[in-house]
Amino acid sequence: MASVQPPPAPLAPHRPSIAAALRFYSPAVSPRVSPSPAARSRRLAVAARAMPWPHVLTVAGSDSGAGAGIQADIKACAALGAYCSSVITAVTAQNTVGVQGVHAVPEEFVGEQLRSVLSDMSVDVVKTGMLPSAGIVKVLCESLRKFPVKALVVDPVMVSTSGDTLSGPSTLTTYRDELFPMADIVTPNVKEASKLLGDVSLQTISDMRSAAESIYKLGPKYVLVKGGDMPDSTDAIDVFFDGKEFIELRGLRIKTRNTHGTGCTLASCIAAELAKGASMLHAVEAAKKFVESALYHSKDLVIGNGPQGPFDHLFSLKSPLYKMGSLHKFNPDDLFLYAVTDSGMNKKWGRSIEDAVKAAIEGGATIVQLREKDAETREFLEAAKTCVEICRSSGVPLLINDRIDVALACNADGVHVGQSDMPAWEVRELLGPGKIIGVSCKTPAQAEQAWKDGADYIGCGGVFPTTTKANNPTLGFEGLRTVCFASKLPVVAIGGINARNAGSVMELGLPNLKGVAVVSALFDRECVATETRSLRSILMNACSRS
Ligand SMILES: Cc1ncc(COP(=O)(O)OP(=O)(O)O)c(N)n1
Ligand SMILES: Cc1nc(C(=O)O)sc1CCOP(=O)(O)O
Numbered sequence: 001m002a003s004v005q006p007p008p009a010p011l012a013p014h015r016p017s018i019a020a021a022l023r024f025y026s027p028a029v030s031p032r033v034s035p036s037p038a039a040r041s042r043r044l045a046v047a048a049r050a051m052p053w054p055h056v057l058t059v060a061g062s063d064s065g066a067g068a069g070i071q072a073d074i075k076a077c078a079a080l081g082a083y084c085s086s087v088i089t090a091v092t093a094q095n096t097v098g099v100q101g102v103h104a105v106p107e108e109f110v111g112e113q114l115r116s117v118l119s120d121m122s123v124d125v126v127k128t129g130m131l132p133s134a135g136i137v138k139v140l141c142e143s144l145r146k147f148p149v150k151a152l153v154v155d156p157v158m159v160s161t162s163g164d165t166l167s168g169p170s171t172l173t174t175y176r177d178e179l180f181p182m183a184d185i186v187t188p189n190v191k192e193a194s195k196l197l198g199d200v201s202l203q204t205i206s207d208m209r210s211a212a213e214s215i216y217k218l219g220p221k222y223v224l225v226k227g228g229d230m231p232d233s234t235d236a237i238d239v240f241f242d243g244k245e246f247i248e249l250r251g252l253r254i255k256t257r258n259t260h261g262t263g264c265t266l267a268s269c270i271a272a273e274l275a276k277g278a279s280m281l282h283a284v285e286a287a288k289k290f291v292e293s294a295l296y297h298s299k300d301l302v303i304g305n306g307p308q309g310p311f312d313h314l315f316s317l318k319s320p321l322y323k324m325g326s327l328h329k330f331n332p333d334d335l336f337l338y339a340v341t342d343s344g345m346n347k348k349w350g351r352s353i354e355d356a357v358k359a360a361i362e363g364g365a366t367i368v369q370l371r372e373k374d375a376e377t378r379e380f381l382e383a384a385k386t387c388v389e390i391c392r393s394s395g396v397p398l399l400i401n402d403r404i405d406v407a408l409a410c411n412a413d414g415v416h417v418g419q420s421d422m423p424a425w426e427v428r429e430l431l432g433p434g435k436i437i438g439v440s441c442k443t444p445a446q447a448e449q450a451w452k453d454g455a456d457y458i459g460c461g462g463v464f465p466t467t468t469k470a471n472n473p474t475l476g477f478e479g480l481r482t483v484c485f486a487s488k489l490p491v492v493a494i495g496g497i498n499a500r501n502a503g504s505v506m507e508l509g510l511p512n513l514k515g516v517a518v519v520s521a522l523f524d525r526e527c528v529a530t531e532t533r534s535l536r537s538i539l540m541n542a543c544s545r546s
């Protein structure tokens with residue numbers, strides 16, 4: 001299997017409009033003259049190049065209740081913008097109570113379905129779910145050898161969430177011997193991991209790590225052991241292993257009965273993100289965020305009378321403002337030199353917001369926030385749209401201060417909110433999992449809440465007195481230290497930071513402290529680029545010393 005490629009540049013800005021792509025399909029100049037088959041297929045090929053559609057093929061069972069299986073996979077891929085074709089391995093009679101019956105599709109016919117799709121439809125990623133017999137696993141492996149794809153995501157579905165067996169012991173051996181060595185990632189939950197490893201007991205995170213390592217030795221490039229079934233705690237921890245490093249991925253445990261199909265959905269989302277070009281870790285992180293958001297939005301929905309209901313994969317359709325965000329997930333290192341604009345200062349020095357942002361990027365700012373307290377909305381939005389383009393072309397994330405509406409309208413990378421702004425969890429509902437959310441925090445309790453609310457980072461200050469923000473309490477190094485030690489999120493220090501003191505902040509070497517956010521020391525100066533450049537070199541020197 002070819003390895004997964006690093007993420008390409010964001011797709012959206014480079015894609016031609018739908019109208020432009022459709023022009024390739026429209027009839028020739030004279031509608032009476034049909035194009036020759038060769039011309040037609042050339043035109044289709046050009047159109048296909050012009051508008052690629054990430055394609056996931058799911059090889060799984062049908063769930064009549066439509067919460068899991070093929071139905072969940074198709075909905076998950078659709079929600080993430082990937083096309084999903086389907087090869088059905090079994091038909092199950094299933095509802096919110098459990099699985100009442102399983103009817104496996106004959107191996108030969110599974111093979112025929114695989115041939116139909118793989119020989120024609122440029123599949124990027126194959127995702128597997130229920131594979132009810134060893135013969136079907138073998139047929140799949142043969143097909144993948146004949147028609148290689150970019151990545152293979154194996155969700156080793158063996159027992160349904162209701163506890164019903166979906167594939168027998170002989171399948172286990174074939175999974176281990178034939179399918180896993182071809183897989184890019186295998187995603188068992190703790191019960192499945194235990195079964196795969198001969199019913200070992202998995203009780204702790206350390207057990208999950210050992211299980212991930214043992215499964216890795218069976219041949220996949222990555223393993224994700226999902227801890228959702230581990231004994232109750234506020235967060236659900238999954239262990240991701242790439243053969244060298246273990247990463248604990250924490251997610252919020254959403255209290256709801258509607259969890260049927262979470263495993264299928266997670267694996268399909270990973271497949272969809274890979275098909276879109278994400279790296280494996282980013283695909284897993286995006287998939288976790290999607291499942292978390294879907295569970296959150298569906299927690300009170302009621303379908304069926306059993307203990308496990310389905311959730312709404314297409315929740316974003318109900319929230320028209322919701323956007324899935326860009327492929328580029330938040331990187332905490334982006335907080336290193338955080339430039340925060342100020343309309344008053346820019347006016348004073350006779351420059352536009354756009355010029356200020358360009359100069360900060362030229363000087364090496366790693367993230368930009370538009371903090372325009374006095375701007376009129378329309379003027380602000382127009383400037384924000386231009387700044388989004390400037391920042392995107394430089395690979396620098398752009399956040400909007402306070403104004404969720406402006407962030408949505410200009411499709412910024414995220415927002416920064418304070419304790420008196422819209423609560424971060426509401427912001428998350430509006431922006432969705434793909435956007436960056438920062439929250440100002442002055443205490444450990446606020447930092448804990450920001451994490452629970454789904455924020456990506458916190459801003460902590462004022463480290464020093466500032467005249468930029470009125471009545472802002474000064475925390476000093478001690479206050480910053482307390483918050484950094486308590487925070488589960490990356491931290492950026494703010495307040496009165498300038499070329500004279502920035503080094504001393506970074507030299508504290510505090511856990512989670514990723515950088516400094518600065519307003520006046522960059523923008524209340526004549527040359528923004530020069531000030532940014534010199535602050536950057538001070539920060540880099542400080543980091544190399546600490
Ligand atoms: C990175 C960063 N940290 C803190 C703040 C302050 O946000 P808030 O408390 O909402 O105050 P205002 O900026 O809205 O005045 C920030 N903007 N950025
Ligand atoms: C916007 C802001 N927030 C702060 C906080 O403590 O949360 S301090 C601050 C102003 C920072 O401006 P300067 O770099 O000019 O001191």
Ligand SMILES: [Mg+2]
Pocket residue numbers: 401402416417418421
């Ligand atoms: Mg604010």
